[in-house]
Structures are given as C-alpha cells and as structure tokens.
Amino acid sequence: AQSVTQPDIHITVSEGASLELRCNYSYGATPYLFWYVQSPGQGLQLLLKYFSGDTLVQGIKGFEAEFKRSQSSFNLRKPSVHWSDAAEYFCAVGQYSGTYKYIFGTGTRLKVLA
C-alpha cells in the first residue's frame, strides 16, 4: 500500500538555524508531492508542490524541497528559521487509483527556540 513517512515527530531548532524535515513515500509511479503547514487549530496551508520538471521546488515563506526519486524522498528545507515557523508540517502524496486521493504523513511538529 502507498504510504508517506515523516520519521521525525518533533524537531527543535534555534531561530536562525537551518531546517530540514524529512519525508519518504512509497508509490510505484512518479508521485505528486506536497508540503503543508498547519498552525494550531487551523487548516492546512500549501507550502509547495512537485508535479514534474525541476526536482528542486521553491515555495512560500522561504521554504524549498527537493524530490529525489532514487531515495523516494521529498525533504523540506529552510536556510534560516524564524520564530513564526513554529507549526506542524505535513508531507502528502497524490496517488491515482481510478481517481486521485491524497495520502498524508503523520506530521512533524517544529519548535523554534529564541
């Protein structure tokens, strides 16, 4: 079965430090890949997406992600974290099986130290 794994449940970084959130997926074909961010008690906001083409994609709020087919990964990065980046981050895969459905990872909660 297709799946999305976010191995880090919690990550803590200092403000100004770099960030990398990991995402691995299991899917036979080339997937559609997404990263979303969720503030407490709110909906999910799209950060970036990969459908095809350049494997390094830029998103909002200074985030980027790189699709690595050989590693089945789509890690999210940011060079310098701001306190306002504290939130929960979800990786998702769009999978086709007669219709498109979206599989989400269990999320990584980011804490930022001042």
Next chain:
Amino acid sequence: DGGITQSPKYLFRKEGQNVTLSCEQNLNHDAMYWYRQDPGQGLRLIYYSQIVNDFQKGDIAEGYSVSREKKESFPLTVTSAQKNPTAFYLCASSTDSYSGNTIYFGEGSWLTVV
C-alpha cells in the same frame, strides 16, 4: 476571496446525537473531501466526492454520512454510530479528482462529545 468555509468552528455533542458539519467552497472545484485529524495520526480520509450527487467512502467512513446536492456544498454528518467522534475535521477541495491537482483546505471544525 475564494476559499473553503467550514462551520461551526467548535461544536459540542451529547452522546447519541447526530451532528452535521458544514463545508462550502466558492472555488468552482468538482472534487471535495472530508478528513479527520487526531493527534499523532495525521489526516485520515472519511469521504470524498468527485462530482455532484456522487460520493465514495474513504478509509474511515463508518459512523459518518455525506451528501453532495450542490457543487459548492459537502456537509458531513457524524452519527451516533461513530464511537469516538471527538476530533478535528477538515474539509478540502480540488479542481477534480481525475488528474493531479493541489488540494486546498478549510479552517477546520472541532467536535467534542460531552
């Protein structure tokens, strides 16, 4: 502004009662989805609809029901048969479900059983 509106934001239900969560979108999207979010479990698909008057069960449909009488609306009813309904519920939509598209989310509804 286009978007997805969920109401109410907070809802309390007594055991044995049915409750209905509203979801309205003005994005002209064909596909709509309901997800349930529990801490540490990510998002799980309850129901989805590809077009008006059509919907399919997701991974955890038991104890829930939906309707899709209008393109803009996809209400979710949490019935008394749902044994553990306390959760955060997210409605989402995408252009269609036949090609890879971005899925957009509402702000969510908290349901608590008292």
